[in-house]
Amino acid sequence: xxxxxxxxxxxxxxxxxxxxxxxxxxxxxxxxxxxxxxxxxxxxxxxxxxxxxxxxxxxxxxxxxxxxxxxxxxxxxxxxxxxxxxxxxxxxxxxxxxxxxxxxxxxxxxxxxxxxxxxxxxxxxxxxxxxxxxxxxxxxxxxxxxxxxxxxxxxxxxxxxxxxxxxxxxxxxxxxxxxxxxxxxxxxxxxxxxxxxxxxxxxxxxxxxxxxxxxxxxxxxxxxxxxxxxxxxxxxxxxxxxxxxxxxxxxxxxxxxxxxxxxxxxxxxxxxxxxxxxxxxxxxxxxxxxxxxxxxxxxxxxxxxxxxxxxxxxxxxxxxxxxxxxxxxxxxxxxxxxxxxxxxxxxxxxxxxxxxxxxxxxxxxxxxxxxxxxxxxxxxxxxxxxxxxxxxxxxxxxxxxxxxxxxxxxxxxxxxxxxxxxxxx
Amino acid sequence: xxxxxxxxxxxxxxxxxxxxxxxxxxxxxxxxxxxxxxxxxxxxxxxxxxxxxxxxxxxxxxxxxxxxxxxxxxxxxxxxxxxxxxxxxxxxxxxxxxxxxxxxxxxxxxxxxxxxxxxxxxxxxxxxxxxxxxxxxxxxxxxxxxxxxxxxxxxxxxxxxxxxxxxxxxxxxxx
Numbered sequence: 378x379x380x381x382x383x384x385x386x387x388x389x390x391x392x393x394x395x396x397x398x399x400x401x402x403x404x405x406x407x408x409x410x411x412x413x414x415x416x417x418x419x420x421x422x423x424x425x426x427x428x429x430x431x432x433x434x435x436x437x438x439x440x441x442x443x444x445x446x447x448x449x450x451x452x453x454x455x456x457x458x459x460x461x462x463x464x465x466x467x468x469x470x471x472x473x474x475x476x477x478x479x480x481x482x483x484x485x486x487x488x489x490x491x492x493x494x495x496x497x498x499x500x501x502x503x504x505x506x507x508x509x510x511x512x513x514x515x516x517x518x519x520x521x522x523x524x525x526x527x528x529x530x531x532x533x534x535x536x537x538x539x540x541x542x543x544x545x546x547x548x549x550x551x552x553x554x555x556x557x558x559x560x561x562x563x564x565x566x567x568x569x570x571x572x573x574x575x576x577x578x579x580x581x582x583x584x585x586x587x588x589x590x591x592x593x594x595x596x597x598x599x600x601x602x603x604x605x606x607x608x609x610x611x612x613x614x615x616x617x618x619x620x621x622x623x624x625x626x627x628x629x630x631x632x633x634x635x636x637x638x639x640x641x642x643x644x645x646x647x648x649x650x651x652x653x654x655x656x657x658x659x660x661x662x663x664x665x666x667x668x669x670x671x672x673x674x675x676x677x678x679x680x681x682x683x684x685x686x687x688x689x690x691x692x693x694x695x696x697x698x699x700x701x702x703x704x705x706x707x708x709x710x711x712x713x714x715x716x717x718x719x720x721x722x723x724x725x726x727x728x729x730x731x732x733x734x735x736x737x738x739x740x741x742x743x744x745x746x747x748x749x750x751x752x753x754x755x756x757x758x759x760x761x762x763x764x765x766x767x768x769x770x771x772x773x774x775x776x777x778x779x780x781x782x783x784x785x786x787x788x789x790x791x792x793x794x795x796x797x798x799x800x801x802x
Numbered sequence: 803x804x805x806x807x808x809x810x811x812x813x814x815x816x817x818x819x820x821x822x823x824x825x826x827x828x829x830x831x832x833x834x835x836x837x838x839x840x841x842x843x844x845x846x847x848x849x850x851x852x853x854x855x856x857x858x859x860x861x862x863x864x865x866x867x868x869x870x871x872x873x874x875x876x877x878x879x880x881x882x883x884x885x886x887x888x889x890x891x892x893x894x895x896x897x898x899x900x901x902x903x904x905x906x907x908x909x910x911x912x913x914x915x916x917x918x919x920x921x922x923x924x925x926x927x928x929x930x931x932x933x934x935x936x937x938x939x940x941x942x943x944x945x946x947x948x949x950x951x952x953x954x955x956x957x958x959x960x961x962x963x964x965x966x967x968x969x970x971x972x973x974x975x976x977x
Binding site for chain 2 (some may be wrong): 400413414416417420425443444451452457458473486497498499500502513516517518519521522525526527528530564565568569595596598600657659745746747748765767769770773
């Protein structure tokens with residue numbers, strides 16, 4: 378019987394025939410933790426092992442992104458706990474507060490290959506499925522277990538196949554497609570499943586778009602979304618992670634007779650800009666339907682939509698509007714990584730954003746928590762390209778619309794929720 | 803596995819209860835599980851006083867996809883530390899499920915619970931009797947009966963050890 382990608386990945390990592398429903402122990406290629414969750418891992422590891430040595434310091438990495446740089450003494454002390462542990466354990470892969478969002482930094486450093494099994498204390502670790510890796514967000518106990526033995530248990534999931542055709546119209550992008558999917562399939566529409574994305578729309582999409590798509594699998598309670606690198610994405614990845622990438626792609630691609638639990642097809646040609654309305658990601662409407670809604674703040678960034686292509690798309694909207702955002706909203710742009718920020722500087726974007734009245738920040742997760750800048754007061758409404766909008770997520774009693782970078786910038790320009798096609802004429 | 807019947811009050815929640823509603827990101831910097839209980843459900847509209855008013859032995863009752871969202875294990879620690887003996891839900895989001903198992907914290911999958919909550923067949927304040935071992939659940943207030951399935955396979959073994967780290971230690975001792 379043929380196997381899906383996740384079955385092949387788990388088979389490689391476990392040395393076991395991976396049939397759906399099996400529980401298997403996988404060898405871990407990279408076990409990571411962030412400034413959030415990381416300190417908990419370190420303290421728990423030292424407690425349960427009596428400060429033993431980790432299984433392999435070269436396969437552990439730390440990233441500082443949730444609250445970087447530290448904004449409070451408690452956070453600063455937490456970050457120090459990680460730095461001290463890394464030094465003591467001989468862990469050299471420490472990406473401190475100057476790097477940006479963890480998964481993206483790991484990817485840019487060539488630490489992620491198709492078929493890798495990667496752990497992290499971030500529920501959106503699985504965005505690395507955008508280059509064919511099985512990355513999984515886990516709690517601190519799972520990370521600690523992996524640091525002891527280098528292995529972790531998984532249930533081999535069913536796989537859903539989604540084929541996408543057509544090209545996006547003006548003002549519409551992968552984020553809108555993803556929002557459409559969340560609305561269509563629901564908050565548990567991919568429950569515990571792996572998802573393989575195919576079709577011409579995916580094959581010609583950028584790395585940024587693939588990351589957007591795979592990051593939001595979490596919002597449908599999926600395990601991981603997988604896309605096998607091709608074209609320019611493959612070239613980019615080989616340059617970063619080496620030629621082994623090519624062998625992995627051959628070994629990990631799904632068999633022609635693989636068994637899928639679902640086989641869905643969508644065409645994006647007539648898709649419109651979409652919004653997850655308050656207060657749930659699956660409360661989806663077209664931006665047209667929700668247009669005109671009062672807003673107080675706009676944020677473009679996050680692990681889902683803060684790469685150069687995302688910021689460039691927002692820039693085009695700002696340019697078409699004459700480089701001025703509305704005085705009635707606070708507009709914040711947060712690049713995903715330092716590399717992305719440099720690209721923005723080189724392209725001349727940052728100068729223009731600043732002149733337009735935008736707050737352009739250092740690379741960080743920023744508005745995924747109420748414990749960093751941009752917090753919303755009760756009753757305020759935000760527009761954001763982050764990935765969750767449950768009530769009060771970024772400030773008690775606040776509400777958020779989740780949209781694409783283009784819709785976010787169009788809304789920043791007009792001061793109310795706005796369809797970007799009204800500006801990109 | 804605990805076979806005796808537990809009795810306590812129901813605290814009822816909807817479908818898709820996100821981890822920010824269980825344990826808000828505002829308190830992520832906390833590293834001591836014992837201090838996490840006080841923040842339970844602080845951001846859940848209408849349940850802000852849960853941490854103060856819930857008594858050890860009370861039950862958390864929810865619909866589908868409980869614990870969706872973040873990877874934070876805080877969302878398991880806080881309920882465990884508060885003395886909530888088991889979470890009853892129609893289904894659990896995958897990371898929450900892992901985190902519960904890895905801590906030896908019981909969860910029961912209760913078929914039909916989402917609809918039952920929507921139809922008012924189990925409500926806030928109802929007295930419940932729960933047998934974690936058999937999965938029998940009785941709403942004493944209105945007489946409604948439910949059945950919960952415990953975890954199976956490897957998860958059952960991990961639960962029996964008391965959690966993942968304890969399981970690994972027991973496995974290592976066997977070698």
